[in-house]
Amino acid sequence: MSTEQPSEGQPGVAGVIIEGLYKSFGDNEVLKGIDITVNPGEVVCLIGASGSGKSTLLRCVNRLEDPNAGRIVVGDFEATDPDVNLDAMRRQIGMVFQQFNLFPHLSALENCTITPRRVLKRSREEAEAEALHQLELVGLKHLAERRSAQLSGGQQQRVAIARALTMKPKLMLFDEPTSALDPETVGDVLAIMRDLAQAGMTMIVVTHEMGFAREVADRVVFMDQGVVVEEGAAEQVIGAPSQPRTQDFLRRVLNPLGE
Amino acid sequence: MALSNRERRRLSLGIQAGIFVAAAAVLVLLIDWAALRQSFLNIEPVLPMFPGIITTGLVNTLQYTAVGFIFGLLGGTLLALMRLSSFPVYRWIATAYIELFRGIPAILVFLALGFGVSLAFGWNLSTLQVAGSALAIVGSAYIAETLRAGLQAVPKGQVEAARALGMPAWRAMVSIQIPQAFRIVLPPLTNEAILLTKDSSLIFVVGMAGSAAELTKMGRDGINMYQAGLTPLVIAGFCYLLITIPLSLLARRMEGRVGSRASRKKAKKGSTSSPVTGGVA
Ligand SMILES: Nc1ncnc2c1ncn2[C@@H]1O[C@H](COP(=O)(O)OP(=O)(O)O)[C@@H](O)[C@H]1O
Ligand SMILES: [Mg+2]
Numbered sequence: 001m002s003t004e005q006p007s008e009g010q011p012g013v014a015g016v017i018i019e020g021l022y023k024s025f026g027d028n029e030v031l032k033g034i035d036i037t038v039n040p041g042e043v044v045c046l047i048g049a050s051g052s053g054k055s056t057l058l059r060c061v062n063r064l065e066d067p068n069a070g071r072i073v074v075g076d077f078e079a080t081d082p083d084v085n086l087d088a089m090r091r092q093i094g095m096v097f098q099q100f101n102l103f104p105h106l107s108a109l110e111n112c113t114i115t116p117r118r119v120l121k122r123s124r125e126e127a128e129a130e131a132l133h134q135l136e137l138v139g140l141k142h143l144a145e146r147r148s149a150q151l152s153g154g155q156q157q158r159v160a161i162a163r164a165l166t167m168k169p170k171l172m173l174f175d176e177p178t179s180a181l182d183p184e185t186v187g188d189v190l191a192i193m194r195d196l197a198q199a200g201m202t203m204i205v206v207t208h209e210m211g212f213a214r215e216v217a218d219r220v221v222f223m224d225q226g227v228v229v230e231e232g233a234a235e236q237v238i239g240a241p242s243q244p245r246t247q248d249f250l251r252r253v254l255n256p257l258g259e
Numbered sequence: 260m261a262l263s264n265r266e267r268r269r270l271s272l273g274i275q276a277g278i279f280v281a282a283a284a285v286l287v288l289l290i291d292w293a294a295l296r297q298s299f300l301n302i303e304p305v306l307p308m309f310p311g312i313i314t315t316g317l318v319n320t321l322q323y324t325a326v327g328f329i330f331g332l333l334g335g336t337l338l339a340l341m342r343l344s345s346f347p348v349y350r351w352i353a354t355a356y357i358e359l360f361r362g363i364p365a366i367l368v369f370l371a372l373g374f375g376v377s378l379a380f381g382w383n384l385s386t387l388q389v390a391g392s393a394l395a396i397v398g399s400a401y402i403a404e405t406l407r408a409g410l411q412a413v414p415k416g417q418v419e420a421a422r423a424l425g426m427p428a429w430r431a432m433v434s435i436q437i438p439q440a441f442r443i444v445l446p447p448l449t450n451e452a453i454l455l456t457k458d459s460s461l462i463f464v465v466g467m468a469g470s471a472a473e474l475t476k477m478g479r480d481g482i483n484m485y486q487a488g489l490t491p492l493v494i495a496g497f498c499y500l501l502i503t504i505p506l507s508l509l510a511r512r513m514e515g516r517v518g519s520r521a522s523r524k525k526a527k528k529g530s531t532s533s534p535v536t537g538g539v540a
Contacts, residue, residue: 064419091425101420105438115424118434160420167424 013202014075014092014170015040016061021070023056030056032226034070038219043203045213045234048223049249054206057223058173061204062093075170091119094164098176100156102148108135108159109144112166120167127166134162138192154185161192172196174205208253210238222246298488305485308477308494315470316477317498322387323459323473324502327394328452334395335402342407353403360400366461369393373465386471390462394455401451409444410436442514449510453503474498 016038023031030053038044046054059065061072063079063086072079077089103111112131116122122130135141138158148156157177164172174193178186190212197203197216207213213220213234220237222230222245230243241247262270341353360368372389376382384392413436421431460475467476474495481491 062423064423087425087427089425090423093423095420095423097416097420099416101414101416103417103420103435103439105442114434115421115426118430119424119426163424 012168012170013040013200015042015073015202016171016204017071017073018057018061019071021057021060021072022068023053023060023065024068030226031060031067034223034226034228036221036228036231038202038204040075040202041200042218043197043201043205043216045217045220046204046206046223047208047210047213047220047237047249047253048229052223053226054223055175058095058175058204058206061171061173062090062095064095087119091115091167092170094161094167094169094172096157096160096164096172096174096177098179100148100153100160100180102151102156102160102163104148107145107147108140108151108162111148111159112163115163116166131162131166134165135159137165138162139188152185153181154188157181157185157189158192161189161196165196169201171202171204174203174207176206176208178207178209210250210254214238222249224249299490299493301487301490304487305481305490305494307485308481308491312474312477312481312494312498316472316474316495317501319386319471320456320459320473320499321502323390323394323462324452324456326387326391327398327455327459330391330395331398331402331451331455332448334399335406338399338403339406339410342403343410357400357403360397361404365393365397365458366464368396369461369464372396373462386462386465386467389465390459390473393461394458397458398451398455401454402448405444405447405451406440409440409447412443413439445510445514449507452506456499456502456506 016036018034018036021031021034022029034053034057036044046057048054056065060067061074061079063084067080070080074089075092077092078084079089102108103114106114109128109131112134113122113124113127116127116130117124132141132144135144138161140155140158140162143151143155148159151159161177177193178189181189186209190209193203193205193212194216205212205217215234217234219231220234221228222237222241222243224245230237230241230246236242237246238250241250338353338356341349342357344350344353369389372384372393376384376389417435417439418431421435422428426434459473462473463476463479467473472480475492478492478495481487481494482489485491
């Protein structure tokens with residue numbers, strides 16, 4: 001009944017299996033047969049040019065997008081089964097967006113308590129205690145009463161991570177979590193993600209931060225135009241890519257001015 | 260002599276003010292104040308209108324409008340959700356309803372309810388029932404479009420974030436989308452409440468007992484009753500302002516409140532750091 005491979009990671013984290021995944025928007029075929037397996041506790045960084053389908057792939061995993069074909073398994077959930085309990089599955093998958101998507105009408109604390117209270121029916125005391133704990137871990141307990149408009153981008157993203165973690169997810173999806181941030185706040189967010197990885201969380205991270213990928217990722221997957229071109233250990237894919245398309249992409253990312 | 264931008268702006272504002280004052284002065288001199296007062300503000304003869312115009316007229320206008328607005332809001336919410344539904348039949352029904360009742364003059368709805376219903380079903384509706392449901396029917400069509408626009412103005416990422424956390428669709432709607440849409444629609448919704456207040460006067464086409472008369476009806480009756488020209492209608496007009504201006508003020512206060520809840524809460528807890536600058540990393 002369980003699809004988790006207990007070889008790696010800790011109890012309470014989920015693995016992900018993606019098999020033969022296809023997704024089109026109208027005539028535009030965005031994902032063309034993706035196969036990726038992420039073991040429990042593993043950190044996989046997804047890299048690739050803009051428009052190559054990274055976000056769409058991530059959004060298929062928690063079914064914000066409906067795939068056209070293929071199979072996705074997240075922990076105990078058959079994500080692509082038409083009868084799957086999507087809400088229950090999503091409660092086990094935290095997602096962090098490029099644009100943070102904090103709820104602007106709620107304080108940082110309320111952002112973290114609303115789902116536990118309204119969906120999991122936790123008491124206010126219990127939900128607030130857990131939320132304050134998570135906010136403390138991202139260093140923002142003192143700003144718990146602020147709304148997103150009163151927080152910097154980096155602070156908003158840290159609250160968004162705390163909000164996801166209050167649901168005790170078994171898998172975290174990050175879609176370019178630092179791409180919208182001022183350079184000086186990127187480090188805080190990456191440090192929190194690194195700590196989360198070291199604590200054993202399963203993570204799929206779309207990022208252009210090659211330094212983070214090298215340091216934290218167990219595996220790096222390079223995508224181009226809807227297919228996986230190359231995957232392997234970070235040193236290999238980023239340090240010594242074998243495919244011309246990967247080499248070309250990395251050259252442009254690491255050396256934007258071309259010399 | 261060269262003028263700085265600022266001086267030029269000041270000069271231009273000064274000229275505008277001068278023209279305005281001169282025009283006002285000319286008007287004041289030209290107007291035949293005595294004649295005007297005679298037919299529009301001849302207060303003494305109409306004093307017997309008080310307190311009835313308040314205790315009956317204003318109260319009835321308020322009642323008809325409140326019933327119409329509350330049911331219009333309920334119906335409008337339902338219609339807005341139908342318009343946004345993924346089920347096409349709901350969308351068609353809602354669209355047809357909205358187009359019909361936004362398009363025809365409200366007076367026709369009053370006539371249909373005032374006379375049509377009793378002819379068709381033999382029901383005898385009270386004035387409150389006719390006015391309330393006519394305003395609700397017309398109001399819900401306008402309110403539906405306002406609410407739909409408000410719901411759609413909430414960024415898509417908000418609902419996606421809520422769904423990604425595991426909220427069911429209805430919970431994301433109730434806890435995330437509607438509260439944010441509410442802030443957006445508060446000003447246009449106030450506008451619609453004000454329009455309904457004035458539309459309640461259309462009940463005159465149906466006729467009503469004296470005890471059910473609203474402001475406009477009492478003003479019109481007053482014209483025949485007192486030798487004071489149109490003064491009774493002017494009085495009725497001021498009574499409308501007694502409803503609509505407080506309504507605007509209330510809405511403005513609510514807007515401010517929705518916007519600053521977090522900072523006020525903070526202030527109450529006696530936090531000393533400024534909400535904008537304090538502790539930004
Ligand atoms: N909701 C959508 N509707 C239509 N096209 C979309 C939608 N989302 C993404 N696409 C298209 O899919 C392609 C891949 O997009 P995306 O997954 O966002 O790429 P990436 O995250 O790698 O930049 C792009 O061509 C984009 O225009
Ligand atoms: Mg993307």
